[in-house]
Amino acid sequence: MFRAKYYSVEQINLLFSLTWFGKSLIPGSGANLWRQGSVSILNQPPYKLDIPVNWLDDPFDHRSWRWVLNSFQWMDKLLSDFKNNKDEAAIQKCVNYFFDWADFYITKGQSGEFLWKDDAVSFRTLRLSIIATYIFNSGCFAEEKKELTREVVYKHYLELSDPKKFKSNNHGIFQMRALICLLALHPSVGNVEKDKAYAAKRINWLWEKQYGTQNMHLENSTGYHQYIVKEFEEILDSPEFSGIRFNFDKDKIQEVKGNTRFLFHPNGTSTLFGDSNFVRHEHEVVMGDYVFNEAGYAILAGNEPTKKNSYLAVRTGFPSNAHRHSDDFSLEWSEKGQVILQDSGRYSYDYNNPYRIFVSSARAHNTVSVDGGNFPWWGDFDKTDYYAGAVTFFRSGKLSGKLVLEKKFSKPDVNFNRSLEIKRGKSLRVIDTLRSSSIHFYEQWFHLAENFAYKGEDVAGHLIFETDSLILYVFPPENSEILVSKGQEQPFIQGWVSYQEKHIIPRWSFGFRKNELKKCTFDTMLEICEKEML
Numbered sequence: 001m002f003r004a005k006y007y008s009v010e011q012i013n014l015l016f017s018l019t020w021f022g023k024s025l026i027p028g029s030g031a032n033l034w035r036q037g038s039v040s041i042l043n044q045p046p047y048k049l050d051i052p053v054n055w056l057d058d059p060f061d062h063r064s065w066r067w068v069l070n071s072f073q074w075m076d077k078l079l080s081d082f083k084n085n086k087d088e089a090a091i092q093k094c095v096n097y098f099f100d101w102a103d104f105y106i107t108k109g110q111s112g113e114f115l116w117k118d119d120a121v122s123f124r125t126l127r128l129s130i131i132a133t134y135i136f137n138s139g140c141f142a143e144e145k146k147e148l149t150r151e152v153v154y155k156h157y158l159e160l161s162d163p164k165k166f167k168s169n170n171h172g173i174f175q176m177r178a179l180i181c182l183l184a185l186h187p188s189v190g191n192v193e194k195d196k197a198y199a200a201k202r203i204n205w206l207w208e209k210q211y212g213t214q215n216m217h218l219e220n221s222t223g224y225h226q227y228i229v230k231e232f233e234e235i236l237d238s239p240e241f242s243g244i245r246f247n248f249d250k251d252k253i254q255e256v257k258g259n260t261r262f263l264f265h266p267n268g269t270s271t272l273f274g275d276s277n278f279v280r281h282e283h284e285v286v287m288g289d290y291v292f293n294e295a296g297y298a299i300l301a302g303n304e305p306t307k308k309n310s311y312l313a314v315r316t317g318f319p320s321n322a323h324r325h326s327d328d329f330s331l332e333w334s335e336k337g338q339v340i341l342q343d344s345g346r347y348s349y350d351y352n353n354p355y356r357i358f359v360s361s362a363r364a365h366n367t368v369s370v371d372g373g374n375f376p377w378w379g380d381f382d383k384t385d386y387y388a389g390a391v392t393f394f395r396s397g398k399l400s401g402k403l404v405l406e407k408k409f410s411k412p413d414v415n416f417n418r419s420l421e422i423k424r425g426k427s428l429r430v431i432d433t434l435r436s437s438s439i440h441f442y443e444q445w446f447h448l449a450e451n452f453a454y455k456g457e458d459v460a461g462h463l464i465f466e467t468d469s470l471i472l473y474v475f476p477p478e479n480s481e482i483l484v485s486k487g488q489e490q491p492f493i494q495g496w497v498s499y500q501e502k503h504i505i506p507r508w509s510f511g512f513r514k515n516e517l518k519k520c521t522f523d524t525m526l527e528i529c530e531k532e533m534l
Helices: 009-015 020-024 063-070 073-085 088-107 118-137 143-161 171-185 192-211 222-236 250-263 354-359
Strands: 288-292 297-301 311-315 331-335 338-341 368-370 391-396 400-409 414-423 427-447 453-457 463-466 470-475 481-486 496-500 503-506 508-530
Touching: 009 073, 009 118, 020 118, 020 171, 020 222, 063 073, 063 118, 073 088, 073 118, 088 118, 088 143, 118 143, 118 171, 143 171, 171 192, 171 222, 192 222, 192 250, 222 250, 250 297, 288 391, 297 391, 297 400, 311 400, 311 414, 338 427, 338 470, 338 508, 354 496
Parallel strands: none
Antiparallel strands: 288 297, 297 311, 311 331, 331 338, 368 427, 391 400, 400 414, 414 427, 427 508, 453 463, 463 470, 470 508, 481 508, 496 503
C-alpha cells in the first residue's frame, strides 16, 4: 500500500536508483538489526533506541557495537521500507535519529571515537546521502534543519575528499565509495569531475595494494580476502562509477574469487589467519603445492579431489600490518576430512580486551614465542618489519612435501628457522631452530580444532588426542617441558579459539618449553591414524 505523502513513487524510485547502496536495499535488508524501535547489533541483546540517544553509550563493552551504532548501518531496514513499501514514516524515523545524532555531536559539540573515524564516516555517508536528499526535497523541514543538514553533509565530504585523511588500507575503498555516492546525490557539495578523477586514481592504486600481482589479498586475513573483493566487484556494478576506467575488471575479480579456495580446508572450513571469523563454504578442492610469496602464504595439498585431501597452509610473510596477528610462520593442517591444527580467530576489535590480546598473540598461534612475547605485529609493526615470503627451500612431491622458512627478527633478537615436512595423509614434522645473541626461554605451540579430546600420554610419553574419526599422536621434542591446556586463564590465557564475534570457546592446546638458552631446537612429530583402520 502506498503511504508516501511528500515523495512520489517516481521520486523514491529515482532516489534509490542512483547509487549501488540504494539499489542494494532489497526487501528485508537490515531486518536483523532493527526491531520495532530497538537495535540488535552483532548478536547482542536488543537495545532500545529512544530519543534522545546517548551516542556514546557502550552497554555491552563492545567497540564494534558502538561503531555500527554510529555508522547508521541499523537504519537499512527503515530505508528499505521507504524504498520498497513506500513507507514514508520509515524514512522520517531515520531523519529523527539523524537530527538527534547531529544535535548530540555537531550542535552540542560532543566528541567520540566514531564521530569522524574514517570507516564510520564512510558507512554513515551511504545512509546520510539518502536521508539528506529527503530532508532537502520533501518540503517537510524548516530552513534551520536544512542548514544543519548541509553542514553535516559538507563535513562528511571534507573527511572523505581530503588526501591527508585517505587510508592506504582497505578502509580507503570505503572512503572512495562513500565519496562518489555522496556526490551522486549531492553534486553541489564538491567538484564532481575532479573528485571522480581523484577517486578513480585511488581505487586503481588500492586494487594493486590489496591484491598485488598474484591476486591474493595482501592484508593477512582469510576473511578479508573474501570481503574486500566484493567491494571492488560492487564498484564495477555501481551506477555512480559509470564511465570510469579501472585497472581491474570482472575477469580479475573472478581470479581473486577463485583463489579463495587456497585459504579453505578441503572439507569447506575456512582458515582463521589474521582477523578472520569461522565460515564454511564449498570450494573446489585445492590439489598440489603453491607458494604466494607476495601475500605470504604457502599451500601444500595432496592430489585427492575429495574433502579428505591432505592440506597444509602456512604463513610465510607479511606485506602489511593490516589485520595481522603475531603469527609468523603459523600454519593450519587437515587430513582425512578433519581440521587438525587451527589458528585462533579474530574475537573482536576491542583491542584492550584480554581475549583479543590473546588471540592476536604468538602463544595463540601454531608457531613459537620468545620469552612469552610477540613478534612485531599490528601495534608495533614498522615498515622495516614487512617481509615477503621467507621461503628458503621448497620441495613438492606426490606423497610428501617440504618447506623451510627463515627470518632474522630484530624484535625479539632471534633468528627463526622453521622446517615443515609433510607425509600426506600420515604425518607432519615441525622442526623449529631459534638462535639469539642473548638468553631466552622459548615455547613451541600447537592448537587443535575444538572437537579434539585429550586422552593423556601413552607409556612412551606420546601425547594422544582424538576425534570421533581420527587419533593424533604427538612425539614431543627432547629435553622440553610439556604444556597441555584447555580453557586456561592463569598463569596466562591459553587453550581458546574464537569462531565468531565476541565469542570464545575452550579447545586443547599443547606446547613445549625450553629455558635459559641462546639456541634451541624443537623437533616435534605429529602422526595421525583413522580409527576405522585400527
